[in-house]
């Protein structure tokens with residue numbers, strides 16, 4: 001006869017074994033949902049929590065108070081496509097040799113190879129549902145044949161790791177001015193097909209050059225293509241009339257689609273990537289925000305952005321998800337006032353400094369071009385604090401992979417460092433000692449510790465008007481870099497005094513390291 005104590009011991013052993021097996025396969029106890037919100041051209045000085053006074057951003061400021069606010073967070077590039085490429089792949093965009101990763105037009109092919117272990121693909125491996133809403137700007141289609149917006153549009157987000165997408169293809173200032181949900185243009189009438197060209201006008205719809213009288217905002221030649229709802233865009237399109245978005249509804253659509261996504265996937269781990277459109281051009285505020293800031297339409301749309309982010313945070317509260325959701329807010333590159341449309345942003349700035357005390361603007365490699373707001377909130381896991389630790393957005397894949405319990409490591413040649421200990425406040429050390437910064441025309445610079453090195457380059461001065469700490473810096477041509485520059489950011493955060501002649505050894509050490517970094521294939525180490 002089997003005794004009862006023996007039976008119970010066998011049972012206990014079996015149960016114990018079963019639970020060991022379970023816990024090995026089970027994800028970590030607290031695996032957060034992740035919402036990554038990326039603004040478009042929002043500068044280091046554009047939020048209240050980063051010093052803005054003429055723009056009110058109460059929702060993002062509250063988020064900053066509840067979480068960690070980084071003062072040394074970097075977009076790896078100073079334009080959209082390459083930064084977003086780095087966020088999704090963990091690789092600096094300037095390393096990509098087979099794909100175009102510069103600012104893409106609306107008919108450009110997808111710049112990320114399907115099958116790659118992207119950030120959403122990693123999270124999907126870990127059991128997350130993955131979604132993207134808003135700005136895409138990473139190309140669509142395979143590039144073998146021109147993308148046809150009247151059929152299934154692929155490859156795109158769904159082929160590189162997202163389970164759901166509701167996006168506009170490129171920028172609001174580039175055609176086609178439509179939403180694409182999963183593989184299809186939203187609201188397209190098959191009897192009115194879309195055609196897109198970046199080479200020639202179809203001459204059936206008005207453009208900005210011939211019909212300036214139809215425009216809500218004047219535009220430069222580059223932005224004087226087809227007029228869609230009173231705004232001339234870059235490029236030409238015809239057809240798809242019923243599918244064309246209205247600029248005054250973009251933010252509301254982002255909020256609606258994001259909150260619908262949260263509702264639909266609240267019962268499973270999810271990753272939602274939200275690409276806000278503000279404050280990129282064309283800047284058209286929704287009616288409740290018109291004239292609300294003290295710094296013109298650019299300020300108004302930043303307040304609209306703050307509202308939209310607040311609505312997503314409110315949805316998390318309402319669905320009882322806030323506690324177990326890691327929310328990250330950042331921007332893809334630094335700010336700019338004039339970027340093609342005469343919307344009054346320069347005249348109405350009233351002393352607002354979108355890059356704060358930093359020099360430069362979008363497109364460049366100065367601090368104001370790449371250093372961006374970076375805020376992360378995860379109640380109970382991230383203690384409220386301000387961090388001066390270095391963080392680059394290229395670190396998001398490795399960092400979020402660890403936080404979400406991805407067991408397979410990233411590719412060994414990634415640029416992405418696992419900074420989960422930094423993000424969660426488990427170390428006060430700087431786990432990243434340097435970061436490479438990338439501007440238009442493939443200009444590169446190196447930040448290492450307090451030092452910043454910018455090689456001389458012959459890049460063409462970009463047209464446009466930015467804003468930095470130095471008033472003489474507002475014309476981009478003033479930013480042409482004709483000699484190598486060395487700055488000590490601790491003493492000179494505004495990058496005003498070139499100290500290269502005083503520290504030639506430091507400059508050549510940084511020059512050599514930048515060269516090694518651009519040539520090396522082992523990127524996880526800090527060569």
Ligand code: NG6
Nearest residue numbers: 041079080081103171173222339340
């Ligand atoms: C530039 C556009 C600019 C903006 C930018 C992309 C011109 C002269 N300027 O080429 O208006 O669309 O591309 O911005 O065409 S980004 O933030 O998406 O990178």
Ligand code: CA
Nearest residue numbers: 040041080332
């Ligand atoms: Ca941008």
